[in-house]
Amino acid sequence: MKRLFVLLWVVLPVVLALPSPPQALASWAGDNCNGTHYDDYYVKRSEAQSYASAAAEEGYEWGGGCWNNNNKDDTPDAPDSRGEGPDCSGFTFKAWELRNGFGKQGFEKWERLYEIHGPWTTYDFHSPVSDDPFYKLADKNVSTTIYMDAFAKDGHVAMIYVDGDSPFGLDLMIEALGDDPGTGKFYESYRSQSEYVGVRREDWTDDCWPSCQHPSPSVVVVP
Amino acid sequence: MRRAVVLMGVLSMAVGCTGSTVPPTSSPTPSSSARSRVPTPTPSTDALPALTLLADLGDEPAVWDRVTFIPFGNRPEQLGYKTFPTGPASQPSAFAVAPDGSFWIDDRWKRRVGHYSPSGVFLGTAGQLEHPGWDLAIVGDEVFVLVDQSSGTVGTVEGTKVKQAEVTYGKDPLFIVQLIPTARGLVAEATGIAGTRPGELETFVRLDVPSSIGGEVLSGLPLGRGDVSFDAARSEDPVHPHGDQDFDLTFTSPEVTQAQPIQFDLIVHDGHQERSIPAEVGLLEPLPMGDDVLMYVRVAPARPDDADTYGDGRWLLRVGRSPLLWERLPDPDTTDELHHRHVAVGPDGAIYLMVTKKNGMLILRRPGTGG
Helix, strand or coil, rough: CCCHHHHHHHHHHHHHHHCCCHHHHHHHHHHHCCCCCEEEECEHHHHHHHHHHHHCCCCCCCCCCCCCCCCCCCCCCCCCCCCCECCCCHHHHHCCCCCCCCCCCCEEEECCCCCCCCCCCCCHHHHCCCCCCCCCCCCCCCCCCCCCCCEEEEEEEEEEEECCCCCCCCEEEEEEEEEEEEEEHHHHHHHHCCCEEEEECCCCCCCCCCCCCCCCCCCCCCC | HHHHHHHHHHHHHHCCCEEEEECCCCCCCCCCCCHHHCCCCEEEEEEECCCEEEECCCCCCCCCCCEEEECCCCCCCCEEEEEECCCCCEEECEEEEECCCEEEEEEECCCCEEEEEEEEEEEEEEECCCCCEEEEECCCCEEEEEECCCCCCCEEECCCCCEEEECCCEECCCCCEEEECCCEEEECCCCCCCCCCEEEEEEEEEEECCECCCEEEEEEECCCCCEEEEEEEECCCCCCCCEEEEEEEEEEECCCCEEEEEEEEEEEECCCEEEEEEEEEEEEEEEEECCCEEEEEEECCCCCHHHHHHHCEEEEEECCCCCCCEEECCCCCCCCCCCCEEEECCCCEEEEEEEECCEEEEECCCCCCCC
């Protein structure tokens, strides 16, 4: 029920904000978001990282999920106008190639210019349920998290952009941070903030695929 | 608090000496053949005994003196603040204290820096910034603003204007995490440049703003007169295998490197029982203060259930030549992820703290000269 409520909280304003067809052409999304989507397989973290990276500098839009790749916010100072950019949960939804529905497994590629937010809110990322294609990590240790895992709280979600030792307590995150900072890579201290939990998308394909060096079958010597 | 006092003396002895402050020998010139034959001394390494600091969530924050409170609002003297349906709240992101005791505040939502007298009287602003600012530093009489991290945009306050330059290193923008005032001038904690250790993400780079060319890559954060450098790394042999709470601090002078292992224990209370739980420790905002370094330390449980139950805390750590300082700091009234610079050093050696309150920013001063 809470999920439904939160879903309404995110989607309803977007739906209500949808203008009538003639006016839709006046919005940035109406004019530009002509992408498509399709089933995807063997999706790697590195691909998700690359996809997310292209959204940097492309703005932020609450409830949004559509952007191009020209390295600038095409709708600056125009919040909640179907402008360019994702919000934090929509950004994670698209970068993780989640399917558009609770309980749906597998991957779906959403092109940058396909406008979609997805059904998950920050609350859902922070508190996954059993049929979600992502789960809460047991801890937030540096040795536990892997790049493109997320840190989520009820109110924000951000993805770890790179692995690495950051002695002064910061992680390089990629996130849709807000109307003013926009979407991009930012150093954050989410790891040492109790509101944030670590979250992992399920079923990534190893980055080495299809050239992974599988160990040789063990030789069994029969006496 | 009681435990911290006990530990102060220990660390005072342990890291009280950070090596000679004799300036490093200058590089030999080609003509000085006599000098060039002198072998470069290799600093010896002193490994100091490990120290354990207790981050006890049952401790009360230390009481600091109130300096001033600057409210949020639309008036020129007030600070910008914004909340969003999702995403972190946006409050002023940083502050610094000038040699005359006045304050500069990075008023990110109004895209400006605000200037206030030592008692909090509004003196004016400088701007407009191209982006919401991230950090502030004052070196001498110059006020610098980190305008944008990824493009390395650094601003210099000139009257009511902020002259902005994009700093590069090689051919690329220098990704600047934060700005740090040091005895060697303005230093950036930056990324994208190989650090001194494998896997290290960030390193320290000297800046010569307004020059847009990134300067020398430093071996650490300069302390003292600039001849001692400080760095930190996660321990390779952690005592706490289930958390990130063990570090090696290094203080390097031309003569000696002192390695100080430091461990943090997160203590929680269940009724009358107290216990240590795995923790994530962030040694944030390193800031030179004479021969010492200040750090704003965040400590949170590593496991989500513990985090829900116990929350987290913030502490001030001063380590170096002076006696150790480790005390709990007040929590903000609201989330403050975008508040990047909580601690500043004043001209009298006092330590200042900026805390996000519900209706504005509170400036506090730690009692006593020299912190």
